[in-house]
Amino acid sequence: xxxxxxxxxFTPIQDPQTMMLWQKTLSESLNLRxxxxxxxxxxxxxxxxxxxxxxxxxxxxxxxxxxxxxTFKWSEGSREDFPxxxxxxxxxxxxxxxxxxxxxxxxxxxxxxxxxxxxxxHKLVEERGDEVVFFDGRNxxxxxxxxxxxxxxxxxxxxxxxxxELESGKYDNLKDKPVVTYCTGGxxxxxxxSLMKNRGFEEVYQIDGGIAKYxxxxxxxxxxxxxxxxxxxxxxxxxxxxxxxIGECTHCKSNTSNYENCAFANCNDLVLICEDCKExxxxxxxxxxxxxxxxxxxxx
Numbered sequence: 001x002x003x004x005x006x007x008x009x010f011t012p013i014q015d016p017q018t019m020m021l022w023q024k025t026l027s028e029s030l031n032l033r034x035x036x037x038x039x040x041x042x043x044x045x046x047x048x049x050x051x052x053x054x055x056x057x058x059x060x061x062x063x064x065x066x067x068x069x070x071t072f073k074w075s076e077g078s079r080e081d082f083p084x085x086x087x088x089x090x091x092x093x094x095x096x097x098x099x100x101x102x103x104x105x106x107x108x109x110x111x112x113x114x115x116x117x118x119x120x121x122h123k124l125v126e127e128r129g130d131e132v133v134f135f136d137g138r139n140x141x142x143x144x145x146x147x148x149x150x151x152x153x154x155x156x157x158x159x160x161x162x163x164x165e166l167e168s169g170k171y172d173n174l175k176d177k178p179v180v181t182y183c184t185g186g187x188x189x190x191x192x193x194s195l196m197k198n199r200g201f202e203e204v205y206q207i208d209g210g211i212a213k214y215x216x217x218x219x220x221x222x223x224x225x226x227x228x229x230x231x232x233x234x235x236x237x238x239x240x241x242x243x244x245x246i247g248e249c250t251h252c253k254s255n256t257s258n259y260e261n262c263a264f265a266n267c268n269d270l271v272l273i274c275e276d277c278k279e280x281x282x283x284x285x286x287x288x289x290x291x292x293x294x295x296x297x298x299x300x
Contacts, residue, residue: 113193146226
C-alpha cells in the first residue's frame with residue numbers, strides 16, 4: 001500500500017548542505033521518490049512510497065529538533081508518481097525572490113498571517129460575510145481549474161510575480177479588509193501573508209494546511225469549487241465525485257480540468273484542453289509561437 005506525503009516546516013537551518021545530504025540518504029534508503037527542497041528557512045517536501053517506509057521517514061525526520069512539530073499531510077498516490085528522488089538546496093523553499101525579506105525562528109515565519117482551521121474559516125465568513133476577501137496565493141493557471149468562490153486571482157505566472165503584483169496598487173482597496181490567503185498545502189501563504197502585512201495589509205489570514213486540509217474537511221460541499229492542481233503525475237485532484245468543473249478549454253471553451261504538456265518539447269507550460277480537442281494533435285500547443293518553433297525544430 002502506497003501513499004504520498006506533503007509537508008513543510010519553517011525553521012532556521014544553519015547548514016542546509018548537510019541537511020540535504022541527510023535527507024537524501026534517508027529517503028533513498030527507504031526507496032522513496034519525490035522532491036525535497038532545503039533552504040536556510042526550512043524544508044519543503046512531497047514524497048511517495050510504501051506507507052511503512054513513509055512512517056519511518058517521518059519518525060526519522062522529526063528527530064531533528066526544528067522539524068519536531070512538522071505536519072505531514074497524507075494524499076492518494078504512489079512512488080511511481082515521481083521519476084526519482086530529488087533533494088536540493090535553494091535560497092528559498094518557495095521562490096518568491098524574498099530571501100532577504102523573509103524572517104523565521106523556531107516558531108515559523110515571523111510576521112505572517114493568522115492561521116485559520118477550516119471551521120474557523122467558515123466562522124469568519126459567517127460573521128463578516130461579503131467583507132471577507134479570498135486571495136489566491138498560487139499561480140493563475142492553478143486557479144483556472146479550482147479556487148474559492150469569488151476569490152481574487154492575481155496575474156501571476158510564478159511565485160516571483162507576487163511582490164510586483166502587491167506593489168502595483170491593484171489591491172490597495174483590500175488593505176483594510178479581512179483577507180484570507182490560500183494555496184495548495186499552505187506553504188506559499190506562509191510567505192505571501194508576511195509579504196502582504198509588510199506592505200500594509202492590516203488583517204491577513206491563511207488557511208492552515210491550505211486547500212488540501214480544507215478539502216479533507218468539506219470536500220466540494222463548502223466554499224471551494226473545482227479541481228486542485230498538483231505537481232506530480234496526477235496533475236489534478238478532486239475532493240469528491242461531484243466536483244464542479246470550472247476550467248475552460250483553450251480552444252472550444254467547454255468545461256474541463258484536463259491539463260496537457262505543450263507539444264513543443266522546449267516549452268514548460270501546460271495547455272488546458274478538453275478530451276475532444278485533445279484528439280487533434282495540432283491543438284496541443286501552448287501558443288502559436290510554440291507551434292511554429294516545433295515546426296522549425298522538426299525541420300518542417
